[in-house]
Amino acid sequence: MVKPLQDPKARPAIPEIRSVRFEQARTRIIERAANLFAEKRYDQVTLDDLIRILGIGKGTLYRYFTNKEALYSQILDLGHEHLQEILRGVRDRKDIGPIEKLQEMARSMTRYIRLHQDIFRVMAIEEPKERCLKSEKIHLQRRERLSMIEAAVDQGVRQGVFRSDIDTWLFSQSLVSALWADSLFPSLPPDPEGRPVQRIQEIVNLFLTGALTPKSPIPLSRGGKA
Amino acid sequence: MVKPLQDPKARPAIPEIRSVRFEQARTRIIERAANLFAEKRYDQVTLDDLIRILGIGKGTLYRYFTNKEALYSQILDLGHEHLQEILRGVRDRKDIGPIEKLQEMARSMTRYIRLHQDIFRVMAIEEPKERCLKSEKIHLQRRERLSMIEAAVDQGVRQGVFRSDIDTWLFSQSLVSALWADSLFPSLPPDPEGRPVQRIQEIVNLFLTGALTPKSPIPLSRGGKA
Amino acid sequence: MVKPLQDPKARPAIPEIRSVRFEQARTRIIERAANLFAEKRYDQVTLDDLIRILGIGKGTLYRYFTNKEALYSQILDLGHEHLQEILRGVRDRKDIGPIEKLQEMARSMTRYIRLHQDIFRVMAIEEPKERCLKSEKIHLQRRERLSMIEAAVDQGVRQGVFRSDIDTWLFSQSLVSALWADSLFPSLPPDPEGRPVQRIQEIVNLFLTGALTPKSPIPLSRGGKA
Amino acid sequence: MVKPLQDPKARPAIPEIRSVRFEQARTRIIERAANLFAEKRYDQVTLDDLIRILGIGKGTLYRYFTNKEALYSQILDLGHEHLQEILRGVRDRKDIGPIEKLQEMARSMTRYIRLHQDIFRVMAIEEPKERCLKSEKIHLQRRERLSMIEAAVDQGVRQGVFRSDIDTWLFSQSLVSALWADSLFPSLPPDPEGRPVQRIQEIVNLFLTGALTPKSPIPLSRGGKA
DNA sequence: GATGAATGAGGGTTCATTCAT
C-alpha cells in the first residue's frame, strides 16, 4: 500500500521495484475497471471496453489478472481491504468515546467511498447475491466490516451511553446501510448542492437521537426486549 | 402492464380470458426467473437454466418476452409496481397518524419482500448502477417509492410529531435502506431464529427514538439546520 | 454401426430414429473433418475451415462434439473401431488357414484404408507421439490391432507353416507397417497406374518367401534365436 | 544449411568462428526442440515451453529462426540431411555386396534414429500429410532417402542375388517402414529388455528369406509379375 | 547480443435468438 520510496543503494532493488510497479499498475487497473463495472453489468463490459479506457493491450491485462472474472473479483477485495483498514483504525483508538467513534467511522468511511465511488458501487451490486460459491466470501467480508461498527456500539452500551435494549447488530447494519445509500444515490432531488459532510452528521444524529419531538407519544411497542 | 381488471360484460370473453391466463403465466415466469437472477449474475443465468426451472420450451419463453433482457427488466418493473401499490395504499389512509403510517409501511413492505425475496434482491443489485439508459428509470422508480415514505414523514413534521429539523428525504432513504438490509441479509449471526416482525419494529423505533440513553450527552453538532 | 432399418410400429420410435440420425450426422462430420486433418496440421485447421466443408453452423458442431479436440480424437476412435472390427472378423474365421488369413487381413484392411484414406492418415500422424495423456490410448489401440495379426501368425507357427524362430510380434508389426506405407504413399514414381491389389499381394508374398533367389547365400546371422 | 567447412586461410577468422558457434547453438536448439515436438502437437508446444527447456530468452530464439514454423521445419531438414548422408555413404561403398549393404544401411540408419529418436518421430508425424505447400518437399526427401535403399536392392537384382520379380521400390519402402516402426514403438510387450541390434538383424532377415518353412506351400498367387 | 513485457490478431467457444416441424 505504502510506496516505499526505494532506497537506491542497499537492496538488490530490481525485484522489489518491479514488484511495486507491478502492484501499482494492478491497482490502477482495478480502480479504472471499477468505473465500468459500476455503471454497466458485468456482461456489458467487454474486454475491449476495458483495454480502451486502460490504454493497454489485451494481453497485458492477462499479466495482471488470470481472467475477466478475477479482475472483477479483485475490485471487491480491494474495496473491502481498504474499508476494513479504515474501520479497524478507528475501532482501536483509545482517545475517543463510542459516540465519537461512530461519527468518525461514518466520516472516514464515507470519505473513502466518495473517493472510490465505483468500487463501492460494485460492492453494493454484489452483496445482495445469494450464497453461492464466492458470494459466501462477500457476505463474510460484509460481516467483518459490520463487526467493526458493532464493536463501537457494544462499547457504548457497556458504558451506558447507548440504550441497553438496542440490537447492536441491527443498529450497525442500519447505520451502515443508511450511509451507504447516501453515498450511492448522491443526486437526491431535495439536496442538489453538495453538503455531504453535514448529511453524514445528520444521519448519525438521527440514529443517536431519533426523529420524535419531545412532546411526541412514545411509539406503541418497543420491540420485545424492553 | 396494467392488468385490465376485466370488464365482465361488453367484449367477447375468450381473448380476454386468454389474456388473463397469459398474464398469469407471464408473472409466474418472472417470479421464477427472479430466483435465478437473485443468486447468479445476469450472464451466468442462461436461457437453458431458465427453461429448465420453468419447465417450458425455449421458443415459448419468447412468446412472453421479446428477449432475455426484457424478462430481466420485467422483474424490476413487477417488483416496483407491487411495492408502489402497497406503499400508496398506506400513504393515502386517513385513519392513522404518521407514526402508525411509517410502522405500517415498514410492516407491509417487508411482508412483500419476504414473500418475493428474489425480486427484491434483483432490485437491490440493479439500483446502484449509475445513470445509463434505463438505469435512469430504475432511479426514478426508487424515488417514486421513497416519496411515498417521505409523504408520511412530511405529514409528521407538519403535525409536530417529528422534529422539524430532520431532512425528510434523508430520513426516508435511511429507513428504507435499513429495512432493505434487514431483509436482504437475513442470516445474521446474532439472530438465528426468526423474529422478523419484532426486528422491523425495532428498526422503526430506532429511527423514531434514537439510541442514546436519557443521561447521554447530546452529540456535538446537530447537522447545520439547528 | 448397423443402421437398424427402423420398424415403423412396435417401438416409441422417435428417440431411436433421432439417435440414428444423430449418429449418422456425427459419422459424416468425422469423416469429412478427417479430410482436413489429413492434409493440414491440427492448428492449421480452423473451425471455420471445418464448418465450410461441412456446410453447418459453428454452433451445430458443438452439438456433436464437446470441442475441436474431441472431434479430432473421434477420428482416431472411429478408424480404430472399424479396423478392429474388420481384423477381428478375419481372425475368427475357421474356414481358412494362417496364410490365407494374413492375405485376407491385408486385403480387407487395405480396402478399408483406401476408402477412408484420411482417417488412416490421421492415425499415422498421431501414432508416433510419445506417451502422454491419451497418446497412451493410441498406443494401446495400435497394439490391440496388431495382436489381431499376431494371432494369425501364431497359429501359423503352431501349425508349422511359419518358421518357429520368427518373432511374431516383429513380423506382424513389420507387415502392417509395410501395408500402411503402401497405402499412405500411393503416388510412387515407379507405379503411377493403379494395380493396388497386386501390390498388396506382392508385399504379403515378400514377407512369406523373402527376396533371395534360391542360389543366394543364407545371410550371416539369423537373429539370435536360431 | 551446409556447414561451411571453414577454409582456414583467406578470410578474417572471427566472423567465421562466430558462425560456427552460431551453427552449433542452432543445432542444439533444433535437437532439443525435437524433444517437445515429438511428444506434443505443434500447437501444444508453446514458445515458453521451448525457451524453458532451452534455457534462453524468447528474443534469442528469434536470432536463430525466423519463427516457430521455421524452427519446426528445420527439425525435418536436419533429420533428412543426416539420414541422407549416412545412407549415401553406405550406398557408395564398393567393398561390400548388396546383402551386406542392406544390413549396414539398416544398422547405421537405426543407430542414428536411436540417438535422435525425436527428430525421427517428428518426421514420421509429418510424412503422412498430403501434398500441400512444403509437405511436397517432405515427400521428395522421403523418396530421396528411399532411393538410396533401392539402389542397393537394384544392385542385388542385377547381380542375381535377389529375385528379379520383386518390386524394388516396394521392397525398399517396406523394409524402411518396418525398421522405422521398430524404432518408433520401442516398448513392445514381447520384448521388454533391449536387444535392439538383433531385432534389426531379424527384420532384415525376414525380408531376405521370408517366414515360410521349407515344407510350406507356395502362396497362391505371386503378384502378377511371375 | 540477450531479454521478457507488451501486444493484438486470430481462433475456439458460448449462448441468445430463430424458425421449421
Add this chain to the structure above:
DNA sequence: CATGAATGAACCCTCATTCAT
C-alpha cells in the same frame, strides 16, 4: 401454440512476435 435443433455474432483468451531496455 410449443418445441428445440440450428445458427452465427460476439467475446474471452492464447500465444507468436516485437522491441525497448
